[in-house]
């Protein structure tokens with residue numbers, strides 16, 4: 001995934017999928033407006049006006065955190081790369097956490113991201129993802145490439161999906177936003193904080209529980225590669241605590257992951273006011 005040719009291919013595939021889905025959506029919208037035409041006189045609704053998809057024109061970068069193969073010893077060299085991020089020298093990427101039962105964070109993030117992408121695309125948005133697989137035979141990309149990804153695809157903003165591995169008694173989600181680091185995040189820090197506040201408000205209203213162990217469900221940090229290398233507003237969503245039994249039960253069920261996806265979409269729509 002760090003190979004540029006591969007990344008171009010991934011973006012191309014994502015673009016094709018988005019177009020196919022838009023075409024399918026257009027067909028649905030056509031038949032919907034035909035149906036609503038029967039009662040179109042009521043309330044002054046004009047016949048033949050197709051309802052616009054609310055997120056048309058919005059470009060969103062989604063970053064499903066980690067990669068399953070980051071645990072694969074075959075990739076130890078790649079993962080041991082380091083870079084200065086404006087605050088500290090940090091590594092390429094990590095394995096991520098897991099539930100006590102062994103369900104990996106990389107896989108959880110991946111499945112939620114796929115569902116979020118599908119929903120946002122159906123709403124008219126263009127969505128690009130930082131990785132195209134969740135595989136034991138793949139690693140990365142490095143967090144500095146994830147950070148730069150949003151700007152590289154012309155995204156309006158980026159949401160990075162993660163899950164925490166904290167004390168078992170704590171549960172709920174929180175957001176990590178970039179602190180102001182001169183020459184690094186001073187261009188995106190304010191807007192990223194706005195994105196963070198909107199995510200918290202939107203997710204909470206949709207039913208997600210704010211963290212019981214992070215005050216205000218917000219951390220403002222200056223040492224995260226994904227945030228420090230970003231050139232569009234970016235936040236990290238720690239979607240829950242994989243070491244908490246209740247959060248883990250939700251994360252390991254398909255219905256639970258769909259719920260997580262719904263919360264993320266609600267946060268994004270809150271930010272966009274649409």
Ligand code: ZN
Pocket residue numbers: 065066096097105161162163
């Ligand atoms: Zn993570």
